Amino acid sequence: MQTVKQELMKTPNGTGAKKARVAGALAASLICISMPLHASEALPQWPTDVSAGIPAVWKPQFHPDIAAHTEFSLQKNGEKTVLLADADKAYGTLVHLFDKPKALKTLGWEWQVLTQPAKANLQTKAGDDAGAKLCAFVQVDESKIGLGARLALAAARTVSGERLPAATLCYVWGTPGEKVGQVFDNPYTDRVKNIVLRDMASAAELVSENRDLQADARKAFGKELPEGPVMITGLALGADSDNTKSKAKALFGSVQAQP
Numbered sequence: 001m002q003t004v005k006q007e008l009m010k011t012p013n014g015t016g017a018k019k020a021r022v023a024g025a026l027a028a029s030l031i032c033i034s035m036p037l038h039a040s041e042a043l044p045q046w047p048t049d050v051s052a053g054i055p056a057v058w059k060p061q062f063h064p065d066i067a068a069h070t071e072f073s074l075q076k077n078g079e080k081t082v083l084l085a086d087a088d089k090a091y092g093t094l095v096h097l098f099d100k101p102k103a104l105k106t107l108g109w110e111w112q113v114l115t116q117p118a119k120a121n122l123q124t125k126a127g128d129d130a131g132a133k134l135c136a137f138v139q140v141d142e143s144k145i146g147l148g149a150r151l152a153l154a155a156a157r158t159v160s161g162e163r164l165p166a167a168t169l170c171y172v173w174g175t176p177g178e179k180v181g182q183v184f185d186n187p188y189t190d191r192v193k194n195i196v197l198r199d200m201a202s203a204a205e206l207v208s209e210n211r212d213l214q215a216d217a218r219k220a221f222g223k224e225l226p227e228g229p230v231m232i233t234g235l236a237l238g239a240d241s242d243n244t245k246s247k248a249k250a251l252f253g254s255v256q257a258q259p
Helices: 002-009 015-034 147-160 213-224
Strands: 059-061 071-077 080-088 093-102 106-115 133-138 168-173 183-185 192-198 207-212 232-238 247-252 256-258
Touching: 080 232, 106 133, 133 213, 168 213, 192 207, 192 213, 207 213
Parallel strands: 168 192
Antiparallel strands: 059 093, 071 080, 080 247, 093 232, 106 207, 106 247, 106 256, 133 168, 133 232, 183 192
16 A cells, blocks of 8 residues: 555554554555454345445455545356456455354355556565455464564554454466466565465466365464364455556456355
């Protein structure tokens, strides 16, 4: 997020002020991915009739300091209904928060990057734009998070006034230099982990994914997870291009979740 980057650059020398700036930056970073919204238990599919609109359980989430928003709409791709995420120097996600945590075993969906953000690099703040991402909010044992991270998360929740997720796992299309299968931290916070599933060599058509969400979450956050099944509290998807001041465009098929 460019806003977070600017806040960190403006951090003054005073320790208290610095902590406040960092808390605000972390809050902004987490809010952009996972602001809690009105929850719903269902995970409906995109409707056959695109005029019916995006199912109401998927709520658009934008950043208050970024004027341009990713636009979301339904369209036909052959006989399939797909979601178009279209970002022009913009940021936005669609968020579906569950009423109760779910022990989801797998996630399945189709997606395609039509336009990858120019000069994107998901491992740098300046290039932190995704041509396409699908994220899961993972419930962790917060007592197992490092003290510094817990304090920063608590401060971020105070700043935002929301109970932000303590752990988010994002499936992404890789940018140059990133390898399929690579797992790495978001450049703003290690509370968000990225897993590269595809690169632009796959972009010619919609491609299918079927992920073992339990295994992926354990790979990303294993030491912080409580015993038993990994619990998921919500999902998000989107595309953004605000940092690189470029364009991003992606298609998403309906998300299938297997309990």
